Every structure is written in structure tokens, then in C-alpha cells.
Amino acid sequence: MSLVQRLSAFLRSPRGQQLVDRGRRELAKPENQAKLKQLATRLSSRRR
Structure with missing residues (x-):
């Protein structure tokens, strides 16, 4: 099994669904949205 196949199988599993739901809630x-915006700003300024 390739890594992509294993990952997609995990995401379809009950544990994978729990993690996806938790991530969406977070x-x-x-x-958390503000932290992500700050991180994106920091990363985009490094590329210049």
C-alpha cells in the first residue's frame, strides 16, 4: 500500500473521522484562525 492509500484509509476510519472533526472544531x-494568519504572514514574508 502506498502512503496516500494508507492515509486515505485512515481518514475513512472512525479514529480518522474523530481527528478530522476535532481539527474542524479547532x-x-x-x-486559532488568528494564529494561522500570523503564521501565514510570517511565512510569506520570508519568501521575499
Whole structure:
């Protein structure tokens, strides 16, 4: 099995679905969105 196949199989599993749901809940929080925006800004400024 390739890595992509194993990953997609895991994401379809109950444990994978739990992790996806948890990630979505965490991303919905405003403080986490602000942290991601700061990280994106920092990373984009490094490329210049």
C-alpha cells in the first residue's frame, strides 16, 4: 500500500473521522484562525 492509500484509509476510519472533526472544531475557533494568519504572514514574508 502506498502512503496516500494508507492515509486515505485512515481518514475513512472512525479514529480518522474523530481527528478530522476535532481539527474542524479547532479551526473554527477565532484564536486559532488568528494564529494561522500570523503564521501565514510570517511565512510569506520570508519568501521575499
